[in-house]
Amino acid sequence: MERNIITQAIVLHSRRDGVNNNNLTILSLDLGIITVRAFGSKTSKKAPKAFRFQEGQFFIYFNPTNKQYILKDVNLISSHDLISTEFSKILSASLMSEIILKTYNDNLAFTYNLFTKCLDLLEDNSINEDIIIIQFILRIIKDHGFIEDLLHCPSCDKIYTNDEIIYFSDSLTVPSCKNCSNSSNMVLPPKARKYLNLSLSVSVEEAIAIKLFDSTASRIKAYVIKWMIKIIGHPLKSLNIYN
Numbered sequence: 288m289e290r291n292i293i294t295q296a297i298v299l300h301s302r303r304d305g306v307n308n309n310n311l312t313i314l315s316l317d318l319g320i321i322t323v324r325a326f327g328s329k330t331s332k333k334a335p336k337a338f339r340f341q342e343g344q345f346f347i348y349f350n351p352t353n354k355q356y357i358l359k360d361v362n363l364i365s366s367h368d369l370i371s372t373e374f375s376k377i378l379s380a381s382l383m384s385e386i387i388l389k390t391y392n393d394n395l396a397f398t399y400n401l402f403t404k405c406l407d408l409l410e411d412n413s414i415n416e417d418i419i420i421i422q423f424i425l426r427i428i429k430d431h432g433f434i435e436d437l438l439h440c441p442s443c444d445k446i447y448t449n450d451e452i453i454y455f456s457d458s459l460t461v462p463s464c465k466n467c468s469n470s471s472n473m474v475l476p477p478k479a480r481k482y483l484n485l486s487l488s489v490s491v492e493e494a495i496a497i498k499l500f501d502s503t504a505s506r507i508k509a510y511v512i513k514w515m516i517k518i519i520g521h522p523l524k525s526l527n528i529y530n
């Protein structure tokens with residue numbers, strides 16, 4: 288492997304390592320998710336550093352002896368500085384990071400582009416954050432092959448009627464008709480189902496533009512988060528701060 292690597296990446300997580308250093312978990316377009324050590328970044332002004340949610344061109348040295356990646360320099364593409372100005376935005380970005388870390392697959396460009404796009408949208412105060420989270424989670428679920436549309440029950444193939452309330456199949460980890468459901472706390476009313484179904488067939492930008500009441504967005508967000516947790520199989524740490 289090349290010892291000096293240049294790669295476009297985004298910081299998913301940053302953890303202090305001793306007094307002086309940081310360990311950065313980055314999503315790289317070339318290398319996937321890797322941990323990079325930033326020596327001296329806590330104490331030295333001159334040391335190379337990068338912060339959570341920053342996107343840039345990363346200059347990295349790979350030490351083949353101990354298989355460590357070491358940060359040499361970063362050319363910022365986007366600092367996503369506005370996210371750190373509001374606690375709720377930090378929580379939303381942290382939730383997306385955690386979901387990427389826990390659902391990681393090889394579809395690097397898709398995940399990378401979706402995450403950076405959602406972070407850009409989070410910086411826009413005119414957009415409801417709940418809608419960004421809905422669109423992010425829904426697309427990750429689709430990318431993992433759990434859903435194509437919400438027009439029929441994936442278990443029995445029955446086409447949903449216009450005003451049908453749908454439920455959830457824990458065994459398939461997807462929404463289903465009432466007959467195929469074995470989960471009591473996952474209910475999706477017709478309007479919410481139509482919103483999610485339409486979202487699946489358009490771009491993130493088009494989906495964000497669909498009007499939704501704040502209360503409806505909040506309920507749909509809770510639904511897709513529950514769905515995500517069922518897929519992952521254990522709780523999401525970043526949600527503990529929400530509640």
Ligand SMILES: [Zn+2]
Nearest residue numbers: 440443464467
């Ligand atoms: Zn069914």
